[in-house]
Amino acid sequence: MEQRSNTFLDNASEALKNTGQAKRRDSMARLTPLLRSAAIEDAGDFESLRQQMKQVRQHSLDNLAHYLTQFEQEAVHNGNRMHFARDAEELNSIVLDICQQHDARRVVKGKSMVTEETGLNSFLQRAGLDVMETDLGEYIIQQAVETPSHIVTPALHKSAEEVRELFKDKHDLGPRALEDTTDMVAEARQVLREHFLKAEVGIIGANALIAENGYSMLVTNEGNGDLCANLPKTLIVCTTIDRILPRAEDATAMLRLLARSATGQSQTAYTSFYSGPSRDGDVDGPQETHIVLLDNARSEMLTGDYREMLECIRCGACLNHCPIFASVGGHAYGWVYPGPMGSVLTPLLTSLEQSNALPNACTSCGRCAEVCPADIPLPDLLRDLRHEETLEKLSPSRWRLGLKLHAWVSQQPWLYRALTATIIPLLHLMGRRRGSFTRLPFASGWTNERNFPAPQKKTFMQLYKAGMKKPNE
Amino acid sequence: MSESARSEIFAKLRTASRGGSAEAIDRERQCLQSAPAPMPPATEVCEAFLINVLKNRGSIDCAAGRGETVKAVAQYLYQYFRSHRLVAGNDPRLAAMPWRDAGVLPRFGGIETGEPVALSFAHLAVAETGAIVTYTGKANPAANNLLPEHQIVLVDRNDLVATQEQAWTRINQDMEKRGRPRGINFIAGPSSTADIEGQLVYGAHGPSSWHIILLGDTPADILARAHSAVT
Known part of the structure; x- marks a missing residue:
């Protein structure tokens, strides 16, 4: 995917012109x-939950070499073939090789931001x-x-009307009008069902990898990821090395926060753990399963400040x-990951x-840090990146x-x-007469937009000094 | 390519990792606090489970014995499909049900195109999330969870646990006895999507309706209590 992050301001101005999307x-x-917030209230003690998860995530990252070795051993024991990819190109080549080895023509994919990152x-x-x-x-x-405009709801920017027009254009609808959202969902279900049944390879991501038993965890509401994992004869799981958790129980702790933070549900409709290829006596499932683990700068992040x-x-x-995200939307960020998490990740995965x-x-309003279930100090990380930007003289000399x-x-x-x-x-x-200024020298950046x-x-x-002198007034 | 990538990645990770023996790392993991489970919506575990199933937009029923169970399934089939047919995995517990008494005609095996209803028997169910758990295999092919329009799931109240941690204790015991299943599926509601303008629609790819029948002795008014807690 072509990166346009550095034209953020132009992208943002463009996005604001589309009033439908802005609404x-x-x-x-x-x-x-x-x-x-309703779901978090229902979860009980949010702070304890997130501190517990932070401890587990930190412990997993502190001992990543150990847990990744354990995961690899267990996953191989479960019958998987393991692959490691240093960067996007390597992951893409590994996946293509597997597809070509099976003479595959048709591939069905579950949602995976990692494969968006690699342009698979x-x-x-x-x-x-x-x-x-x-x-x-x-x-x-x-x-x-x-491209996706949100990491959880990728078509957030599309209106129902636009989806209807898209389906009219791309599908053979005949006399069907696709009156409402239910009709559109049914239409996509019917079209995609055919693809599920015909595909030779399924590709999914993973929300977590469990070191103790070699299972990968997949969380969805639609069930599409599970169809990709169960119907085609070959399954490829693409994810990154940092998704490791020591035990299955640790995944449940994460689940208590994940769906609540993402969609306000207590649990998504489908939470599945997959170990490998189909077992003796199984009537379905893939014959061959591969797990491709991508590094792509994660190992550098592990030793760095972020x-x-x-x-x-x-x-x-x-x-x-x-x-900012609410105002300008995900596309303005110009790459795969938008919003606060994307503003930290993008410079680290590409370059500042x-x-x-x-x-x-x-x-710097701090709302992102307040709601982050992993308790990541996003505003601090963003400030540190701005500091680096200044040190590396990337910002305009006038600003510096x-x-x-x-x-x-x-x-x-x-x-x-x-x-x-x-x-x-x-x-x-x-300014006492009007109460505000419409123009000020050196402040046109402010006054061009507002008084x-x-x-x-x-x-x-x-x-303050006057108050100090007359403390009782 | 993959082997050199593997060595390079592991070399970097070893530099970044703290080190220490496997036992020391495991001990450290054991010392971490556990994640508090949310307060259940009812003190009684069956009631809490049924309330959470309803919150997940499932429908609920109860049956005390096997005769009542087949009757409950027959009623559901007649209500929605005016039919007596369904598909079910080769689960001995399902095979042992007196289907003929209620006129139900199950076909045992994996779901085929055009079959609208599948029946599963849950390995366990979790009150905390209102989820049922199945293992992939002959007794419950994965496609039977995913391809029908309606899924009916039987849950024995003895297989009901309160929290997700208790569920994993049971699953780990099962894995020790019978090995690791290919897939462990926690299902908490019908398939859904909100990808078009945030409007929630059921039946995205999997079942649009998800019906749970709780088997065993339960208080007579449990269904009414669960419904009143949600409405």
């Missing part, structure tokens, strides 16, 4: 926090394979030749609560040069100079107070 994002931003679909399609996304949201955007980002469980709560606009797409000047003045209290004591009363005088309020007559320090 849908607005209702999403109002509804999803309500669903989440287009790679397989270029090699002549028929690749079909089966999660309804992913299917819609695949048909529309678009290690906590590996604890992310991909619930999407930070997206749903982010005022390619995406330094993203850590700036933050108001301004920041330097501000930092210097802030460190000279007498000068700071003298300057503010001169400027504040002046601005107060100039700048005229300040009070006195500075904070002046009021």
